[in-house]
Amino acid sequence: RKRRSNLPLPPGPPRQPVIGNLLDVTTSSPWLHYLRMGESCGSDIICLKIFSTHIIVTNTLAASLDLLEKRSLTYSDRPYMTMLNDLIGIKWSLPMMEYSEKWKESRKMFQHELGSENAKKYRAVEVEESQKLLVRLLKKPEDFAKHIRYLAGASIVSISYGIRPKPENDPYIKIGEESLHAIATAADAGTYMVDVFPILKHLPEWFPGAKFKRDAAVFRKWTDALLHTPYNSVKDRMARGEIPDCAATSLYDAFCKDARDPASSEELIKSTLGSMYIGGADTTVSTLGSFFLAMVLYPDVQSKAQKEMDTVVGAGRLPDFSDQRSLPYITAVVKECLRWNPTLPLNFARCSREDDVYAGYYIPKGSIVLCNLRAILHNQDNYPEPSVFNPDRFMRDGDLNLDILDPASVAFGFGRRICPGRFMALDSIWIAIASILATYTISKAVDPNGQEVTPDGGYIPGFLQHPEPFPCAITPRSKYHQELVSELIDL
Numbered sequence: 031r032k033r034r035s036n037l038p039l040p041p042g043p044p045r046q047p048v049i050g051n052l053l054d055v056t057t058s059s060p061w062l063h064y065l066r067m068g069e070s071c072g073s074d075i076i077c078l079k080i081f082s083t084h085i086i087v088t089n090t091l092a093a094s095l096d097l098l099e100k101r102s103l104t105y106s107d108r109p110y111m112t113m114l115n116d117l118i119g120i121k122w123s124l125p126m127m128e129y130s131e132k133w134k135e136s137r138k139m140f141q142h143e144l145g146s147e148n149a150k151k152y153r154a155v156e157v158e159e160s161q162k163l164l165v166r167l168l169k170k171p172e173d174f175a176k177h178i179r180y181l182a183g184a185s186i187v188s189i190s191y192g193i194r195p196k197p198e199n200d201p202y203i204k205i206g207e208e209s210l211h212a213i214a215t216a217a218d219a220g221t222y223m224v225d226v227f228p229i230l231k232h233l234p235e236w237f238p239g240a241k242f243k244r245d246a247a248v249f250r251k252w253t254d255a256l257l258h259t260p261y262n263s264v265k266d267r268m269a270r271g272e273i274p275d276c277a278a279t280s281l282y283d284a285f286c287k288d289a290r291d292p293a294s295s296e297e298l299i300k301s302t303l304g305s306m307y308i309g310g311a312d313t314t315v316s317t318l319g320s321f322f323l324a325m326v327l328y329p330d331v332q333s334k335a336q337k338e339m340d341t342v343v344g345a346g347r348l349p350d351f352s353d354q355r356s357l358p359y360i361t362a363v364v365k366e367c368l369r370w371n372p373t374l375p376l377n378f379a380r381c382s383r384e385d386d387v388y389a390g391y392y393i394p395k396g397s398i399v400l401c402n403l404r405a406i407l408h409n410q411d412n413y414p415e416p417s418v419f420n421p422d423r424f425m426r427d428g429d430l431n432l433d434i435l436d437p438a439s440v441a442f443g444f445g446r447r448i449c450p451g452r453f454m455a456l457d458s459i460w461i462a463i464a465s466i467l468a469t470y471t472i473s474k475a476v477d478p479n480g481q482e483v484t485p486d487g488g489y490i491p492g493f494l495q496h497p498e499p500f501p502c503a504i505t506p507r508s509k510y511h512q513e514l515v516s517e518l519i520d521l
């Protein structure tokens with residue numbers, strides 16, 4: 031350790047005494063700042079120090095793969111966040127779980143249900159939920175943001191627990207959404223001082239300034255409910271002799287029935303299922319939010335996608351997964367949605383488990399490691415004019431050009447902790463986008479003075495990206511398309 035620490039840390043901006051680079055960390059487009067810092071130092075990786083914590087940022091694909099894939103044993107842990115882990119108590123969730131045997135077992139469970147082939151068994155649910163989305167868009171197009179949130183939540187509770195959510199105010203979706211709100215609030219760096227000074231966690235709730243403890247108590251009720259309530263409903267149904275076709279029963283059969291320690295296997299099944307909502311709902315919403323925004327801002331892309339749809343599927347039916355190979359441009363739209371404004375622009379933070387040396391720089395054990403996914407997905411060499419939403423960048427001679435770096439190989443992270451829900455995510459986003467493009471035109475809203483409203487394309491600051499709320503018009507493409515959706519109304 032001593033020998034290694036004689037090497038320099040990766041370069042970075044000058045530090046202030048005690049606080050280090052605290053003032054260099056911004057909440058507005060941090061990925062851009064980190065990219066500029068790397069460019070000005072002439073290095074693929076940079077280092078910031080905040081109090082005593084080192085933050086390493088990799089700005090290129092090569093450096094990200096070198097650390098997170100080639101040295102994945104060193105870089106597969108997550109930083110310990112006191113508010114999330116101790117006070118809200120979601121150590122049990124896969125994204126927060128420390129690198130351990132338990133984590134490996136939970137990843138096996140994910141793989142069992144949502145691996146590349148296994149995820150296909152849930153396509154029927156995804157088709158049904160995307161059809162319900164079409165119905166909702168017909169009834170209340172102005173609530174499109176609410177509808178995509180519902181689509182994401184409903185698909186996950188249905189796949190995980192076999193629960194058919196109520197059309198409105200579903201209690202299970204409410205639990206999931208409240209939990210996500212709690213996690214997003216607590217995960218935004220800088221929200222809670224207890225993450226900087228963990229000793230504060232011992233303050234009593236009534237103590238002046240201990241609002242974080244009261245917040246944590248409220249948040250914890252929701253995350254505990256996410257862990258237990260939907261799973262208990264599956265167990266109740268199993269006790270009545272019903273076996274809902276879902277991940278819960280499938281995992282129970284595969285991992286619990288004949289286990290040496292069924293109680294601890296069941297605990298892990300519960301936390302794996304709860305992690306599906308935590309990992310999968312907001313990320314899907316973010317990607318579909320970018321899709322709606324792109325369709326408003328790039329009407330030519332939408333027309334081209336609809337032309338392909340009409341040629342392959344026609345106007346008399348809805349697309350399904352059997353059409354996927356014949357709809358390469360729709361697939362290119364999905365790739366561009368993952369690339370244009372990636373959901374997690376700085377990935378989900380990792381923590382190094384050992385001292386390391388990379389490119390002649392010393393990376394101390396316990397460093398927080400961020401990958402600048404946004405910088406990789408906006409690299410001009412791979413994606414010319416990266417700010418433009420242009421699915422044609424993935425096309426060649428009317429088919430997908432496989433020589434272009436697939437954004438799915440970046441947007442879901444890298445190495446051992448790569449997103450385990452990516453196959454399901456790609457399926458559910460593809461079918462939702464294809465179904466919407468088949469039936470509706472998304473365009474600029476018109477204000478009361480008859481003026482078109484152009485969204486400014488802004489995103490809400492946060493570690494997970496959502497477009498700023500914007501209005502848009504969503505209209506059936508023709509009376510035939512309207513009838514097609516109306517026939518689904520009883521779903």
Ligand code: HEM
Pocket residue numbers: 124125126137144305306307308309310311313314317373374377378379441442443444445446447448449450451452454455459
């Ligand atoms: C477009 C949708 C999605 C995107 C962009 C996305 C992206 C990501 C990223 C970047 C990570 C961090 C990977 C890393 O550390 O390198 C991650 C982790 C994770 N994702 Fe996803 N994800 C999506 C959908 C889903 C879905 C649908 C599920 C579950 C059904 C899911 C479950 C998870 C879980 C459990 C983790 C934590 C894995 C671990 O720490 O071992 N994600 N995701």
